[in-house]
Amino acid sequence: MKLFAPIRRFFLPALFVLAALPAAHANLVIRYGEINNPAIFGVEMPGELSFYGRADMVYALSLQQYQTGPYLVTELVVDIGGVTSQFRVYATEPFDPESLKDKLPEQTPAAVTNQTGVPPAVQKLRQRGNETIAPTEGGLVIKDYPTSTHAKTIEYRLGSSKDVRDLYEAMMDLYIRNGREAVVSRRESVNDSEEVKQVISRLGGTLFVFE
Secondary structure, X not given: OOOOHHXXXXXXXHHHHHHHOOOOOOOEEEEEOOOOOOOEEEEEEOOOEEEEEXXXXXXXXXXXXXXXXXXXXXXXXXXXXXXXXXEEEEEEEEOOHHHHHHHOOOOOOHHHHOHHHOOHHHHHHHHHHHHHOOOOOOOOXXXXXXXXXXXOEEEEEOOOHHHHHHHHHHHHHHHOOOXXXXXXXXXXOOOOEEEEEEEEOOOOOEEEEEO
C-alpha cells in the first residue's frame, strides 16, 4: 500500500485542478416553443452537452457558494421528484481570501483584517489556484471514484460563476412565475432575420441555451 500512496497524493490534486479550469463567459439565451412537448424544459450547455427534464417534477432549486482548497465553487442544484438523481451545474474560480474581510465581525482585531491577518495556509491556497488556472472550454467534469462520489448527480461545469447565477435566476423566475423575456419566434426576410421576444412565465416548454 505504501508504494502507491505517493502517486495517489499527486494524482488527486491534479484531477481537481483539471476540473477547476475556467472558461470564457457564455451568453444565456432563453427560447420558448422550440420544444414540442410543453411539459419538458431543457438546458443546452457549451460543448454540445445538454439536459432535459419534466418541469412539473422540479420541486427545489438552490444556489450555493463554498470554498474548497484554493477554489471558490458556485453551484446550482435542481432536485427532481420521482428520481434519485440531481441536476447540478457549477463553476470553479480561484478563491480570494480577501473576500472574507467583509464577513468578519466589527470587533475583529486589526491583525485579522489586514494583509497579515490572512493565514499563510490560505495565502498558499490562493497562490496555488492562480498558478494552476488556465483558460479552457467549460463542460468537462472530472470524476474520481470512489474517493469522492458523484453518484446520483448529473453534473455540468460552466466557465464562470456569472453563468451559473444567470441560469439560476432565469430558471427561478419561471419556477415562481415572475416571468422572463424569451425568444418565441423569428421573422425572416430577404435580407434580414429578427428574433421575436415576449415575456413567458412557465418553466415547461422552455429551452435555456448557452451561446
